[in-house]
Amino acid sequence: MQTPDLVPIIPELILLVTALIVLLVEPFLKSDGTGRIDRTALIAITLTGLVGSVAVSLGLSGEDRESFAGMLVLDSWAVFFNVLFGVGAVLTVLMSPGYLEAHRRHLGEYYALLLFAVIGMNLMAAARDFILLYVAIELMAISSYLLAAFFRYRIRSNEASLKYFLTGSFASAILLYGVSLVYGQAGATNYSATGRAMGEIMQSAATGGKAGVLLAVFLVAIGLAFKVSAAPFHMWTPDVYQGAPTPIAAFFSVGPKAAAFSAMMAAFVAAFPGALKEWGLFFIVLSIVTMLAGNLYALVQTNVKRMLAYSSIAHAGYLLAGVGAMGWSGNTLPGQGVMIYLAAYTFMNLGAFGILAYLKAQMPKGFDYSLKSLAGLGRRSPWTASLLTLFLLSLTGIPGTAGFIGKFYVFSGVVWADLWWLAVVGVLLTAVSAYYYLRVVIYMFFREPEREYTLKEPIGGAMAASLAVSAIATVAIGLVPSWLWDAAASGFGALLK
DSSP states (O other): OOHHHGGGGGHHHHHHHHHHHHHHHGOOBBBBBSSOOOOOHHHHHHHHHHHHHHHHHTTTTTTTTEEEEEEEESSHHHHHHHHHHHHHHHHOOOOOOHHHHHTTOHHHHHHHHHHHHHHHHHHHBBBHHHHHHHHHHHHHHHHHHHHHSSSOOOTHHHHHHHHHHHHHHHHHHHHHHHHHHHHHHHHHHHHHHHHHHHHHHSSSSHHHHHHHHHHHHHHHHHHHHHHTTTTTTTTHHHHHHHHHHHHHHHHHHHHHHHHHHHHHHHHHHOGGGHHHHHHHHHHHHHHHHHHHHHHHHHHHHBHHHHHHHHHHHHHHHHHHHHHHHHHHHHHHHHHHHHHHHHHHHHHHHHHHHHHHHOOOOHTTOOOSSGGGGTHHOOOOOOOOOHHHHHHHHHHHHHHSSSSHHHHHHHHHHHTTTTOHHHHHHHEEEEEEEEHHHHHHHHHHSSSOSSOOOOOOOSHHHHHHHHHHHHHHHHHHHHHOOOHHHHHHHHHHHHOOO
């Protein structure tokens, strides 16, 4: 390893040092006299590390920087996702203190694990080698398992972590088996070298060689499909989201999902160009099944947190439609639409989960995430209800919001790939989703509460900052999306070099 190898991973090194500082500083924090330890310093250190990592990533974005013999590349593609992961983590940190204090589990390990997960996500986006990709996925996954079980004294939290661990282990094993087949046939794990070797095999007349390539592609795709909650590999998602701390469920719904999509697009475009039609068709079929499963299961949910979990599965289906169309047509426009959708989804979904975390922090024992517990919220807390309405409208895809822009670019790319029927399926299922999103709005504004309760109004503290940024971004992307399109186009251009 030489000094230049360290330059592209400076953002990750900043996060690593920040996580270690958080763990080292916490034992020296003093009680305020009531037995309560003020952990404001830990929050400040974590936010400083995340902002510093994002700033350095942007500062290094002027040119493509390779590290470790091309295993990792910091280019516009990686920077786009570094910024997205960093912003998502910052918003998660801001919405966490009040929730953790209400549940008496405000510990420094929470922030350290969050930082370790972001390191893994950054490396997934920057990886150009299957070995690094696997290591990055495991780093993200192990941190996520521990975060899911952060309320370790709760059976539901332990159950969520165990299910996440078991399904994640199966996914990792399948992915690793696929990678081993890739290496066995291509003699390399680097994306570009693999792409050249696999392309030659697919162009040959040997049926056995083609079958081996397709099996490797199929296994790698399944391994990553688990990570994005694609049906029928979604069985872990609802239970994990319901059992994990709400800010962590919010983080799971956007961060690891975006990381898996970034790895999926980078790996399949570069490593399997000889099987574009085949993996494109696989993801198209997967997208239809995922959209159907996510939306139909969400229709019957009465627990809002669980409904948002199935909703995240449905959104994974929309995103997979873009990935599949990109492979089927060989056109990059659907892929750029996926990048825009991921950015839009980060803000609107974090905002929706953030409102649930705020309500739970205000009423630790009185709020159970059910639709009935939201009844009358519009009169009890107009600001809270209005913000949740904005995020739900965006998730539905109402014009003027980020959700509409995300769906517009993805489905436009699908139509551009001459798959208009797939876009029609997506639009129809989006209309179905309006039922379970708007049902929450009806409960908030048109149903009487079953019991009296009071909420702190307006929302204050770090939670207010998180929700404000999410709301502003949701509206800004919906009204002025051109800057995001330019960033996505630049990122995809770097990936195709």
